[in-house]
Structure formats: C-alpha cells, structure tokens
Amino acid sequence: MPSNPSPSEHSPIRVALVEDDVNFQNAVISAIGTAPDMELIAAASTRLQGLQMLDGKPADVLLVDLGLPDGSGIDVVRTAHARWPACNIMVSTAFGDEAHVMQSLEAGATGYLLKDSAPERLVLEIRSLHGGGSPISPLIARQILMRFRPPDQAAAGPVERAGVKSQCAPLSAREREVLEFITKGFASNEIASLMSVSHHTVLTYVRRIYTKLEVNSRTEAIYEARSQGLLAQ
Amino acid sequence: MRRACLFLGGLLLLVAHAVAAAKVLDVGRPDPNGISLTEYFAVLEDPGLALTIADVRSPEVASRFVQASGPATALSYGFTRSAYWLRLSLRNASDVPVERILEVGYPILSNIQFHWPMATGGDRLLATGVATPFSTRPYPSRSFVLPLTLPAQSEQVVYLRLQSISAMLIPARLWEPHAFHAHERNDYAAQGWYFGMAAALILFNVLLFVGLRDAVYLLYSGFALLTALTISASNGWGKEFLWPQTTAWSDVAISVLGSLTLTALLLFMRRLLNTPEVVPRVDRLIKVFVGMQLAFAIAAAAWPHAVAVPGTWLILATAVLILAVGLFCAIRMRQHLAMFFVAAFSMWLLGVIVAGLKTVTVLPANALTMNGYQLGSAAEMLLLAFAVAYRFDLIRRQATEDVQRANAGLAQRLQAREAELTASHQRLREVEHRQTLSQERQRLMQDMHDGMGSALTTALRVVEHGRMDGAEVAQVLKGCIDDLRLAIDSMEPVESDLLLLLATLRFRLGPRLESTGIALRWEVQDVPLLEWLDPRNSLHILRILQEGFTNIIKYANATEVRVATAADPDAVTVTITDNGSGFDVDGALMKGGKGLSNQKRRAQAIGAEVRWESTRAGTRLILRLPFVRLAT
Numbered sequence: 001m002p003s004n005p006s007p008s009e010h011s012p013i014r015v016a017l018v019e020d021d022v023n024f025q026n027a028v029i030s031a032i033g034t035a036p037d038m039e040l041i042a043a044a045s046t047r048l049q050g051l052q053m054l055d056g057k058p059a060d061v062l063l064v065d066l067g068l069p070d071g072s073g074i075d076v077v078r079t080a081h082a083r084w085p086a087c088n089i090m091v092s093t094a095f096g097d098e099a100h101v102m103q104s105l106e107a108g109a110t111g112y113l114l115k116d117s118a119p120e121r122l123v124l125e126i127r128s129l130h131g132g133g134s135p136i137s138p139l140i141a142r143q144i145l146m147r148f149r150p151p152d153q154a155a156a157g158p159v160e161r162a163g164v165k166s167q168c169a170p171l172s173a174r175e176r177e178v179l180e181f182i183t184k185g186f187a188s189n190e191i192a193s194l195m196s197v198s199h200h201t202v203l204t205y206v207r208r209i210y211t212k213l214e215v216n217s218r219t220e221a222i223y224e225a226r227s228q229g230l231l232a233q
Numbered sequence: 234m235r236r237a238c239l240f241l242g243g244l245l246l247l248v249a250h251a252v253a254a255a256k257v258l259d260v261g262r263p264d265p266n267g268i269s270l271t272e273y274f275a276v277l278e279d280p281g282l283a284l285t286i287a288d289v290r291s292p293e294v295a296s297r298f299v300q301a302s303g304p305a306t307a308l309s310y311g312f313t314r315s316a317y318w319l320r321l322s323l324r325n326a327s328d329v330p331v332e333r334i335l336e337v338g339y340p341i342l343s344n345i346q347f348h349w350p351m352a353t354g355g356d357r358l359l360a361t362g363v364a365t366p367f368s369t370r371p372y373p374s375r376s377f378v379l380p381l382t383l384p385a386q387s388e389q390v391v392y393l394r395l396q397s398i399s400a401m402l403i404p405a406r407l408w409e410p411h412a413f414h415a416h417e418r419n420d421y422a423a424q425g426w427y428f429g430m431a432a433a434l435i436l437f438n439v440l441l442f443v444g445l446r447d448a449v450y451l452l453y454s455g456f457a458l459l460t461a462l463t464i465s466a467s468n469g470w471g472k473e474f475l476w477p478q479t480t481a482w483s484d485v486a487i488s489v490l491g492s493l494t495l496t497a498l499l500l501f502m503r504r505l506l507n508t509p510e511v512v513p514r515v516d517r518l519i520k521v522f523v524g525m526q527l528a529f530a531i532a533a534a535a536w537p538h539a540v541a542v543p544g545t546w547l548i549l550a551t552a553v554l555i556l557a558v559g560l561f562c563a564i565r566m567r568q569h570l571a572m573f574f575v576a577a578f579s580m581w582l583l584g585v586i587v588a589g590l591k592t593v594t595v596l597p598a599n600a601l602t603m604n605g606y607q608l609g610s611a612a613e614m615l616l617l618a619f620a621v622a623y624r625f626d627l628i629r630r631q632a633t634e635d636v637q638r639a640n641a642g643l644a645q646r647l648q649a650r651e652a653e654l655t656a657s658h659q660r661l662r663e664v665e666h667r668q669t670l671s672q673e674r675q676r677l678m679q680d681m682h683d684g685m686g687s688a689l690t691t692a693l694r695v696v697e698h699g700r701m702d703g704a705e706v707a708q709v710l711k712g713c714i715d716d717l718r719l720a721i722d723s724m725e726p727v728e729s730d731l732l733l734l735l736a737t738l739r740f741r742l743g744p745r746l747e748s749t750g751i752a753l754r755w756e757v758q759d760v761p762l763l764e765w766l767d768p769r770n771s772l773h774i775l776r777i778l779q780e781g782f783t784n785i786i787k788y789a790n791a792t793e794v795r796v797a798t799a800a801d802p803d804a805v806t807v808t809i810t811d812n813g814s815g816f817d818v819d820g821a822l823m824k825g826g827k828g829l830s831n832q833k834r835r836a837q838a839i840g841a842e843v844r845w846e847s848t849r850a851g852t853r854l855i856l857r858l859p860f861v862r863l864a865t
Binding site for chain 2: 095096097098116121137138139142182183184185186187190
C-alpha cells in the first residue's frame with residue numbers, strides 16, 4: 001500500500017522502465033513527458049541493466065517487459081519486489097494473457113500494461129497503479145479463485161498441496177465476492193455499487209488479493225524447496 | 234465189574250502216590266495278587282487227543298506227567314495241535330472250608346476242561362473255552378474262571394485239559410475271591426479306558442471324514458475300529474460282549490481281525506504317506522501285502538491250524554514293511570508326517586513285543602506288561618491321530634500357500650493388465666491430443682484467415698493504393714490486435730462458464746466501446762453451465778458477439794448498449810441491445826452482407842442460433858445457445 005494516496009498533489013510519481021522495445025520505450029517516455037505528475041528516473045533495456053538499476057534509488061512505479069533479450073523480466077520483478085518493497089511493479093505485455101500475468105503477479109507485480117495502450121491510457125494505468133488500483137481480467141480472477149480453493153474443494157490436488165494450502169493466507173469472503181463479480185464481467189465501479197462499498201475499497205481488495213497471491217506463491221516455493229531438500233527446515 | 238473196581242482202586246492209589254510226589258499248593262496263604270500256578274502244575278502233552286480224564290488218572294498215564302519248573306507266570310507251548318493236561322494239587326490245612334478262584338488268564342484258548350472233585354464226592358466237569366458259547370462259563374469273565382470250594386482239612390486234585398488254535402499259553406493263577414474281584418474291577422476299568430478312548434477317536438475321525446470328505450479319516454477310523462476289535466478278541470471282551478454265542482468265529486476272530494487290521498493299516502499308510510506318488514515301486518509291494526493279508530484273513534477262517542505259523546511270519550513281514558516304508562519316507566523323503574507314523578507304529582510294535590515277551594515270561598507280568606498291547610495300541614492311535622491332524626495342517630498350509638500364490642499371480646496379471654490399459658490409454662490420449670492439436674491449428678488458421686488475415690490483406694491493398702490514412706490503418710491494426718487477444722483468450726478453458734466468456738469479451742472490448750462514447754450496461758444473470766463450451770465453440774461465440782459490437786460502433790449511432798443473459802429450459806440466451814437507428818434485417822440478410830452471414834454461419838457451426846430484431850429505436854441481437862446443440 002503506497003503511503004501517499006494522492007501523489008499528484010505532492011512529489012511526482014517516479015517511474016523506472018525496463019524495456020528492450022525502443023518504440024514502446026519511446027511511447028512510455030513521451031507519455032510520461034506529457035504527464036505533469038510523473039517523472040522517469042531510470043530506464044534499462046536488458047535484464048542485467050534492469051537488475052543493476054535496482055541498486056539505485058527506488059522508484060514509485062517500475063514498468064518491466066517480460067521478454068528481455070538476455071533473460072526473463074520476471075527476475076527483475078522478483079528482485080525489485082525484494083529491493084524496492086514500496087515500489088508498484090507493472091509488467092508490459094502484448095496480450096495480457098493469463099499465463100504471463102499470473103507469473104508476474106506471483107513474482108510480486110501488482111499490475112500490467114497492454115503494449116498497444118494509447119498514451120493517455122498508459123499514464124492513466126500508471127497513475128491508477130500508484131494510487132492503489134490494480135487491473136484484473138476475468139480469466140485471472142477465475143484463476144486466482146481456483147488457486148485459493150480450500151483444500152477440501154480441491155479434491156484432485158495432492159495431499160502435500162493441501163498441507164501447503166493450510167499454511168497459506170486464505171481469501172476473505174469479500175475478496176472472494178469481488179473475484180466472483182469480476183468473472184461475471186462486472187467492472188470495479190459496478191462491483192462497488194453491487195457490494196455497497198466505495199470504488200477505492202474494491203481496488204484495495206484486488207491489491208490485497210494480488211499480495212496474498214504473491215505471498216502464497218513464495219510460501220509454496222519455500223515449502224517445495226524444503227520438501228525437495230533444497231532448503232534447511 | 235469187580236476187576237474193574239480193583240483196577241480203579243489201584244489207579245487211585247497210584248494217583249495218590251503221584252499226587253503225593255507232586256508239589257502241593259497250600260491255599261491257606263492267600264496273596265492279594267493271586268498265586269501263579271505255573272510251578273504247581275504237572276503237565277502231560279496228549280498229541281493224539283485220545284486221553285480221557287480216566288486215562289490221565291490211571292497210574293500208567295499219571296506217571297508220565299512232568300512237573301513244570303520255575304516260578305514263571307505262564308506255561309507256554311507255542312502253536313500246537315496237541316491237547317495239554319495239567320494237574321494241580323491243592324491243600325486246605327485249615328479247619329474251615331476255603332473258597333478260591335482258579336483263573337486261566339489267556340482268553341483265546343479254544344477249549345478248556347476243568348475236572349475237579351465235588352465236596353459231596355464225585356467229579357465235576359466244566360467244558361468251556363473261546364470255542365464254546367460264553368454261557369458255558371461258570372463265572373462271567375473275560376478270562377476263564379473256575380470258583381472252587383476246598384473243604385476243611387482236605388486235599389484236592391484239579392485237572393485241566395486245554396486245546397487251542399492260538400498259541401498254547403497258560404497263565405494260571407489262584408485267587409482269594411475278594412482279591413480276585415478287586416483285581417477284576419481294576420482290570421475292567423483299565424480295559425474300559427482303552428476302549429473308551431478308541432471309541433472316541435473312531436467317532437471323531439468318522440465325523441472328520443463326514444466333514445472333510447478325505448478318505449484318510451475313514452481309513453484311520455477303519456484301522457482304529459479293527460484294532461479295537463482285535464484287542465477285544467484277544468482280551469476276551471469280544472467274546473464276553475460282542476459275540477458271546479459264536480463258537481467257530483470267536484475261535485478265529487483274533488487272526489481274521491488281526492489280518493484285517495494290518496490291511497487297514499497298510500491302506501491308511503498308503504493314503505497318509507501318499508506312497509503311490511512318493512514311492513511308487515514300494516507302493517506296489519504294499520498292495521501285494523494288502524492282498525496277502527486279505528488272503529490270510531480268509532485262510533485263517535478256513536484252516537486256522539494250518540496257517541497259524543505262516544500267519545505269524547506274515548505279521549512280522551508286514552510289520553517290517555510298514556516300519557521300513559515309514560522310516561524311508563521319514564528319513565529319505567523328509568516327510569514329517571512319516572516320522573509321526575513311524576513313532577506311532579513303533580509304539581504298537583513295542584506294545585506287541587512287550588505283550589509277547591510277557592507271554593513268554595521274559596518280562597514279568599505287571600500292569601504295564603499285562604496291558605502292553607492295549608497301551609501300545611492306544612499310544613499308536615493317539616500318535617496317528619496327531620499325524621492325521623498334522624496332515625490336515627499340511628494340507629491347509631498348502632491350500633493357503635496355493636491361495637496366496639494364486640492371489641499373487643492374480644495381482645501380477647492385474648498389474649500387467651493395468652499397465653496394458655494405461656499404455657493403451659496413453660496411446661489413445663496421444664492420438665486424442667494430436668487430434669485436438671490438429672483441430673486447434675485448423676481452428677486458429679481458419680480464424681486468422683477469415684479475420685486478421687483478410688483484414689490485413691485488405692488494409693495492405695488499400696494502403697498500397699494510398700487510399701488509407703494513418704488513423705484508418707491504426708483502426709485496422711487495433712481490430713487485428715483485438716482479434717488476436719480474443720483468439721488467445723479463447724484458448725483458456727472457460728469450463729462451460731458462459732458468463733466468464735462474456736466477461737472476457739467485455740474486458741477486451743469494453744474500453745474500445747467506451748472510448749467511442751457508448752455506455753455499456755452489464756445486465757447479465759447467472760445461467761446454467763453449457764457443457765459443450767470448448768475453445769472452438771468459445772471463439773465462435775466471441776466472434777459473433779465481437780461482430781455485433783463492431784456493427785454497433787460502426788453503424789448504429791447508439792449511445793448505450795445493454796448486454797443481458799437469460800435462461801429457459803432449453804437454452805441460454807445472450808442479447809445485445811443498442812439504442813441506435815436500427816436497420817432492415819431482412820434486407821441486409823437478402824443482400825448477403827458479409828457481417829451478418831458470418832455470424833449466422835458461426836452460430837450454425839456451433840449448433841446455436843442468432844437473429845436480429847431491429848426497429849427505429851434500436852437493434853437487438855439475440856444469440857440462443859441450446860443446452861443440447863442442434864445438429865451442426
């Protein structure tokens with residue numbers, strides 16, 4: 001949760017970028033240039049540069065491309081999440097398809113940006129992310145619901161999986177409700193009125209769900225590593 | 234007559250002399266165990282069977298009596314056709330009459346005559362023996378018993394004449410009546426024990442046979458029954474209780490029954506030790522012995538005297554055979570069962586030997602030796618019962634092992650079959666997978682060809698002719714990207730959830746719609762699952778609705794679009810309603826406009842139905858998705 005919910009009134013949103021596509025890089029740079037409340041503090045075009053960049057001053061929003069020439073942007077996302085805990089990380093993707101997005105969320109990203117977004121939309125998304133909002137597609141929502149199914153419902157899951165599940169933070173009823181509305185196609189403002197809460201509350205629910213997803217995926221990774229003897233008990 | 238009287242008187246004198254020379258038993262000192270009479274007997278063999286009591290009393294014959302020697306328990310002359318005369322002198326030196334009991338304790342002697350003087354003067358004759366009815370006995374007992382009364386201050390001479398098919402064995406004792414009765418009670422109780430045990434074992438094994446249907450139990454029962462009958466024949470109980478009135482039978486019973494017993498034992502051994510399979514050659518020999526024993530049983534009935542000696546040899550040979558077979562199976566074949574059998578048979582043999590040695594006075598007569606044969610037989614029966622029980626255990630264990638092996642085999646076959654099924658299932662899945670992949674490829678190719686492909690080709694042609702500006706090209710490309718995204722989304726399994734599919738559509742197209750200023754009202758309701766909603770069908774639905782949205786954006790001049798779902802018993806309906814200017818549905822369809830006919834074709838391809846209702850107040854696209862699809 002960002003400490004400052006209305007950043008436009010104060011210091012500008014510091015954006016960092018890891019992107020090898022020059023066109024998209026330029027699109028981002030020019031879009032940020034038009035936004036008075038944002039400034040680009042760093043830009044990298046490879047995974048290595050991106051990781052080195054993380055030694056520097058933390059940004060408020062980090063935009064990472066997954067397909068970097070020297071490796072996966074996921075590594076950058078994961079490292080950034082550890083080094084810059086307060087930073088909102090979003091990945092840029094051509095299609096916003098489930099596989100890429102889930103992977104990013106589990107690594108610690110809380111948003112994503114479609115590469116064909118118009119400049120104004122791009123700025124809007126960055127601002128929304130910085131303000132605590134997170135985009136969520138119905139397919140992602142359903143995927144998360146399935147991930148968080150209680151062990152007794154996940155009948156097909158192996159036993160040790162259930163054991164991990166019990167260590168993981170479960171979804172609250174309200175969070176679950178939000179996800180279910182999303183799978184039915186409702187937009188966040190519609191969900192807010194259906195649930196009689198504010199739009200902002202719905203956004204925080206989504207953000208919390210993403211955080212839980214990341215934490216649980218880390219728990220599962222540790223559990224997995226322990227059970228395979230890769231990590232001390 | 235006078236001469237005759239003189240002769241008789243002379244005879245009497247001579248007899249008196251002879252008697253005087255003989256050892257006289259003073260009955261005044263009774264022994265609680267009875268007194269063995271062997272050493273008091275004077276014995277005369279009569280091979281011609283011609284002598285009468287008068288003859289043996291004649292001085293001439295009387296002098297030929299020989300005093301028996303030694304304090305043995307019995308006189309023994311083996312198998313003989315001769316008659317034996319025994320003379321016994323008894324004296325009562327007391328002043329009161331004394332009652333005594335004379336017992337000949339070998340119950341299978343064929344004929345016994347007792348000659349003894351009456352107190353009132355004159356002689357008395359009692360003719361009994363196993364070859365006469367039991368009723369001839371003055372006292373009912375398994376052995377031959379003669380109660381005597383000796384007057385005060387008197388001497389008596391008692392003559393016994395014996396003839397027998399069985400060996401001439403004469404264990405005679407003189408008892409004080411009370412002592413005899415006590416002895417008799419104990420003796421009967423001991424015999425009772427044996428027969429009681431035998432009866433229980435026989436009955437038990439008959440029941441086992443009834444229950445288990447294994448001939449070995451029946452053979453055992455037969456053997457045990459014949460053994461018990463043989464012993465009853467040898468100890469006089471058969472005569473006393475089973476066949477008291479018979480004469481010829483009771484005389485040969487022990488030989489016939491003995492043979493049959495050995496026959497039964499041979500048959501039982503064959504079955505118990507499984508000799509036909511374990512030692513087939515020896516088994517043939519056993520069969521020969523069975524035949525010989527049966528033949529002997531018949532011969533013993535027909536010519537008892539003639540076969541008595543060879544019968545003994547046959548018994549011995551059979552015993553040796555049984556012992557040898559048992560030992561061979563036990564040691565060479567390592568049959569535990571055979572060890573039991575040998576032990577049992579040895580017990581019987583020991584019993585026979587002990588009884589025999591007792592009879593020939595090598596062993597003293599005591600409770601053990603007197604009942605040696607019974608004891609041996611009892612031990613044998615018990616050990617054989619153990620053997621039979623052990624055999625049952627062996628068979629049961631064998632059966633258990635067989636079942637386990639069968640189970641293991643079954644499990645193995647099951648495993649093999651499972652592996653086979655898994656493999657074939659795997660193959661099927663691979664085939665299915667290949668088919669699915671090929672179908673997916675076809676579907677996507679078709680979709681790209683019809684959608685993006687044609688859009689891009691058209692755009693390219695137009696751009697080449699310079700008739701398209703940047704904004705228009707961007708529009709075409711945006712459409713292509715939308716197409717691509719929906720194609721990718723359609724590859725995620727929606728698991729029959731139509732609302733999820735619609736949600737995806739909204740997520741993708743909503744921003745495009747809203748950017749044109751059209752308000753989207755989402756009025757979906759929960760609807761039942763559509764089982765047939767796979768990626769192929771999903772993409773068709775997405776395309777139909779996408780086309781609908783595109784048409785609204787392009788042509789309808791609408792400000793609001795409402796998306797709703799509904800369900801009836803047969804189908805789920807999706808409606809897209811706009812508040813635009815409407816269009817002539819029939820006309821458009823007649824003209825064969827590409828958009829509408831594409832939608833109709835796609836609907837048909839998935840067994841669904843699409844139609845339009847249009848007025849000046851707006852247009853409604855209705856997509857009806859039946860739960861059971863129409864034939865495609």
